[in-house]
Amino acid sequence: MPLKLLRPQDSSAYPAPEAVYNWRVYALAISAAMGSAMFGYDIGFIGGSMTLPSFRSKFGLDRLSGDILASLNANIVSLFQAGAFFASILVSYFAERLGRKIPLMFCGALWDVGVILQVASNGSVGLLYGGRVLTGAAVGASSLVIPQYISECSPPAIRGRLIGIFEMVLQIASVIGFWINYGVNQHISPTSNTQWRIPFSLQFVFGTLLIILMTLQPESPRWLIKQNKISQATQKLSYIRNLPEDHEYIQWEVQNIRQQLEREAEVNSDRSFWLALKECFGPGMRSRLYMGMGLMLLQNLSGINALNYYSPEIFKSIGFRGTSVSLLATGVFGLINCSCTIIYMIFGIDRVGRRWSLIIGSVGVIIAMFYISAFTKLSGSFQGLAKKDGGAYAAIFMIYFYTVFYAISWNGIPWIFCAEVFPTGVRSICLVFTTCMQWLGQFIVVYSTPYMMTNITYGTFLFFAASVVVGLFIVYFLMPETKGLSLEEMDILYDIPSVIAINQRKKADAIIAAQREVGGLVDSEKLSYRAQEVENAA
Template identity: 40%
Template structure:
């Protein structure tokens, strides 16, 4: 795999065995949790727009305002549950570990998905609301634990790629969700079966994550943090595919030990220590602020308004007919998935987090200004033509261009940054805070988008375009680049004396100098014997 795009930027010379199939396979299994989230965000808007669903639940006898309220409640109950689930993951991840926590909450999500299936004309919306809250509790915790799990098992040079597999799972689930509505709409007659199938499919990714959690290895860092040193070293050697005596393993263990020792002497390792750290440390509080703000900007891009209410979105551009809207939505899902694969393979660990966020926001903003401008001038909803005009086709093209800019930038990158910029003992709480921010802003968008489209029309597009523009200076001036920086060295990156635009280059140079000294110490202690010295050479 030649070419600069595939060249790994390493924090230290790394044996090729470290980039083995096991870490990729484990990351893929854990990312089944993301498939559950992506599927829900994609299928729910299209499914509740199906005539079969609306007929069975009595939408025909409701006013437009009542329909907007009920659809918003169905969608947003999930986000409300996820907000609280994100916080529940903290005690589970701290006391039980990442793996057991994933198992518990995968089962909870599956239970909630099953409850939704009891919805019918006789039961009304009670089971639907309740099931979506329970499923949301599970998925909120999963959205906390999976990125942490992936970050903690990853070698630094491919951490962005492995954490990015969370986004691959998300988009693959979304792709299925977008197309399943088109499939049931075009192949099945209008009936309960037509709309219950999309709800039942949720059980598949939830079940896969639950089964996978049984066999996933616990992260070495969590085991070492709990004093289970032998198990931690065993899992580290398994993940890196190297023996315990290898120089690479010894350097990584030494870095982890130094980081834990620093934690014990500063904020401590107890359950309440992270709360104390946030109150006492300005740099940790600042990272909490950054993590939460990234998800404000992510949801401010408008993507979840599109995901959850795609039929409404496409009708505002001038597309008429349920099947036509669902087909267009399916194409939207294909573009997102393709862009995500490109992002994870050649962008996140090469272009870096900052550049992706800034350029993605700028391109996405320009695209939405064009879409909103077309709607403002042509007013397609007031002048239906049955087919898209040339202006409508151009607007649709810019909408897809927005998708191309958004997906490899703001879609997955905030999850990557949040999973990697915190100390071990703060990471689970920090990820809980970040995930809760994601679900809070997600809830706001899901709850009020129908009313926004009704009241603001094209102004919705200008609103989201403006927020994207404002995110560019935020990222440039406040967020340092985190790619290739070891998890144990993130404090250096956020030193108050370093300016975010220049911090990455300075810190990476310091780390490389420090690790050269570590490797020299290990050589002197006799860790390197004979043929093992080749592991200190740059294999890339």
């Protein structure tokens, strides 16, 4: 049964040969995802590290309280997001000029430099801040390139699964970060600097792995074709697909990409950057750009980064006090998030699809957040009045309940959606907007959460619940399903004017069915008459 679930469901215009679904494309995705491991480890370790007695003593957190402590905590965490925001803007230029591979390797090197500053800080908040900015910049830049690179190299039938590896590796690394903190807190003296230096030093592993593994991977064939390096692109695509260069599927895929790029070139010949930017907000493009930006913002407003970065403090707020207890509960949170994400990205995402995954997941997230908000209000937990009774244990359960439903929905789908819906010609520019929105959303949430927990207490969770309610309506009415479509077929989907998302996909499927009969990638307007026949026949 598991093997059957793993088997791809290829509904693209030209089903791929079995050889295409080989280990090479998975190795490519895992290698690039070492960049998301950097991000994941930071999510897992930094919040817990700030609660370690040795760190609090060395950096003076144990002598602060109230808004001053909240400010220092917010600065340490959020400078990472600030670096990520600006780097995600700048990297687009280099990804277009140098390809996808070299910028990813540079991100690994930049990350390692930032780690050196953090480990060497030794109580200097300024050095710690500088290191956080650099590691944030490395993650921000790589977070734009990784989904783009994997998407451009993936067969349509398993594209969601492969881009999902970005999120799977992130979650595995975050679990490592959570449990490293628990381990050093349990087994290393709270007066020793080694206690906080171990989790900070282990960041080196992920940046170094990104550099080494990416040297073994090919450049994106789509980027090579865009640079008119057809022979080299065919060679790289042949390697990734595990098929001979003269195989008809390789020739079809290369030709398909070339046709799309040629059409874009005809429409936008000699265009400047500003004309390309204008195209991003033109008909057929702005709806996907706004949806991508909206999904990235809503992912953060769901409250996940409040839990990721401040989960030890949140567990304390519902009555589970003591560093070891809160770190243990945080570690379990990380394990559940990781395991659910991996299982769903492997078995569910390309079967259930993007749209219904978000709808189902949102319902679970809303229920959990409303309960946690009600419990913290009624129990007086933010005033230290909560007891370890049935309500408190139910609140812990609801955090884990939230984690399960978040993992199958908002965790990875915004990244998948943004990586697959934009055409090659403007993909990098559109991803700048969506990725910047991700980091802006993260900055807002991680910077404001300490203040929200101090000043509006239970309202913090109420705010996150209300945000997901808004997201649920947006997804249900405005987000079309994208599973199973090739990157080139996304233009057909978004060229269809439709108010209701579900009707948009039905019409696109009719056009694509007609396309399969006609053969090749042709203009959707030329096929519209045939699509109507297909719909009527159905």
